[in-house]
Amino acid sequence: MRAVDIIAAKRDGTELASDDIEALIEQFVDGTVTDYQMSAFAMAVLLNGMSSIETAALTRGMLYGSVRLQFDAHGPVIDKHSTGGVGDKVSLVLAPLLASAGAAVPMISGRGLGLTGGTLDKLESITGFNASLSVEQMHNCIASCGCFISGATPNIAPADHQLYLLRDATATVPSVPLITASILSKKLVEGLDHLVLDVKCGTGAHCKTLSEARLLAQSLVDTAAELGLPCNAVISNMDHPLGTTIGNSLEVLEALDVLKGKTSCNVRELVLQLAQSVNEAIQFTTTSFPQLLDEGRALDCFKKLVKQQDGVLEDIQVAEATTIHATTNGYVSGIDANRIARVIPAIGGARATAEDKIDHQVGIRLLANVGDSVENGQPIARLHIHEADEASVKLINMVRTAFTIEPSPLDQQPPLVFETVRPT
Numbered sequence: 321m322r323a324v325d326i327i328a329a330k331r332d333g334t335e336l337a338s339d340d341i342e343a344l345i346e347q348f349v350d351g352t353v354t355d356y357q358m359s360a361f362a363m364a365v366l367l368n369g370m371s372s373i374e375t376a377a378l379t380r381g382m383l384y385g386s387v388r389l390q391f392d393a394h395g396p397v398i399d400k401h402s403t404g405g406v407g408d409k410v411s412l413v414l415a416p417l418l419a420s421a422g423a424a425v426p427m428i429s430g431r432g433l434g435l436t437g438g439t440l441d442k443l444e445s446i447t448g449f450n451a452s453l454s455v456e457q458m459h460n461c462i463a464s465c466g467c468f469i470s471g472a473t474p475n476i477a478p479a480d481h482q483l484y485l486l487r488d489a490t491a492t493v494p495s496v497p498l499i500t501a502s503i504l505s506k507k508l509v510e511g512l513d514h515l516v517l518d519v520k521c522g523t524g525a526h527c528k529t530l531s532e533a534r535l536l537a538q539s540l541v542d543t544a545a546e547l548g549l550p551c552n553a554v555i556s557n558m559d560h561p562l563g564t565t566i567g568n569s570l571e572v573l574e575a576l577d578v579l580k581g582k583t584s585c586n587v588r589e590l591v592l593q594l595a596q597s598v599n600e601a602i603q604f605t606t607t608s609f610p611q612l613l614d615e616g617r618a619l620d621c622f623k624k625l626v627k628q629q630d631g632v633l634e635d636i637q638v639a640e641a642t643t644i645h646a647t648t649n650g651y652v653s654g655i656d657a658n659r660i661a662r663v664i665p666a667i668g669g670a671r672a673t674a675e676d677k678i679d680h681q682v683g684i685r686l687l688a689n690v691g692d693s694v695e696n697g698q699p700i701a702r703l704h705i706h707e708a709d710e711a712s713v714k715l716i717n718m719v720r721t722a723f724t725i726e727p728s729p730l731d732q733q734p735p736l737v738f739e740t741v742r743p744t
């Protein structure tokens with residue numbers, strides 16, 4: 321079938337043959353299908369959706385032209401992927417934790433664009449950190465410390481790289497089959513034994529409702545299973561920021577606190593739930609994950625990872641802080657993750673476009689969290705910025721009004737995890 325006929329068929333709601341979908345992607349990578357044809361195809365998919373068979377074919381097609389990584393590891397090869405949240409520093413703790421339990425964790429990660437932060441941006445707050453490893457360096461890291469966290473090389477899933485640029489510019493990002501194929505094409509080349517997904521749900525996430533998150537999570541785990549990659553997903557709450565910090569350097573410092581163990585916070589809790597969900601699926605260790613954190617073994621692994629990727633951990637800088645106070649007595653019933661996230665690009669801590677430079681030292685520290693009681697005048701947050709000026713008054717107000725303070729306490733704490741999703 322010609323490209324134009326495939327696009328027309330999808331436009332008219334016809335289910336496509338797998339061979340046609342795969343051929344279309346191959347010709348796109350080879351340059352015979354043009355960007356405007358692929359953009360039209362993406363829009364037709366966004367509007368008419370895809371069956372599970374079509375989604376699997378699209379994902380398979382997007383492996384075309386990609387290198388396949390294969391790690392010579394003693395333990396299982398595991399990775400985690402998050403659909404993106406506010407204050408989400410889970411990967412920084414989970415990768416070394418799984419590695420310290422005997423897994424190999426080749427974590428190919430991304431940069432932040434828009435409201436959600438990127439793991440690589442956070443790690444680049446560490447002086448010298450190399451987030452662009454070659455395939456050879458990736459192998460060296462796995463051999464020496466069992467994990468790495470790095471960006472995709474140009475020859476990892478090139479179809480996704482080309483298509484994502486078009487989707488970003490043609491308003492075709494929010495489509496379940498396109499997101500499924502995009503995420504899984506990058507994960508399927510890592511030679512994994514298991515993938516765990518953290519699908520975020522709430523005001524600070526792509527999926528605003530539980531039904532949207534369920535649809536995406538089920539599409540991801542079912543497509544992964546269809547293509548031979550064992551996978552489970554956890555749907556976690558993103559109505560409020562995760563942990564107490566938002567911003568690159570601040571989040572690395574908070575991740576280090578969790579790696580030092582003996583703390584209880586929702587970052588640690590989510591990390592442990594994700595690690596546990598992997599172990600329930602593939603039973604690769606009998607060592608207790610809380611113990612690996614509390615005994616500093618995950619921390620040792622993280623230090624080795626940073627060293628192996630040329631980073632110097634001692635010198636993580638944070639900008640000066642302006643304190644923000646409560647203006648009433650009561651109980652914090654919510655901290656709007658979306659509102660908090662919108663402050664970060666405004667202070668230079670996140671990109672509006674892929675070319676923007678970011679300031680790693682700026683961010684927000686929450687001093688009160690959901691469920692806490694607060695008094696009028698009490699410090700509830702700190703805004704870390706280089707120079708407080710007139711514009712920062714508006715931002716300070718945005719942070720303050722992200723807090724909902726009510727006269728009576730919450731009946732119960734909002735859930736951290738809504739549910740686990742397994743292949744059907």
Ligand code: URA
Pocket residue numbers: 403493498499500502503
């Ligand atoms: N993350 C990805 O890698 N791809 C998408 O399409 C959306 C989020």
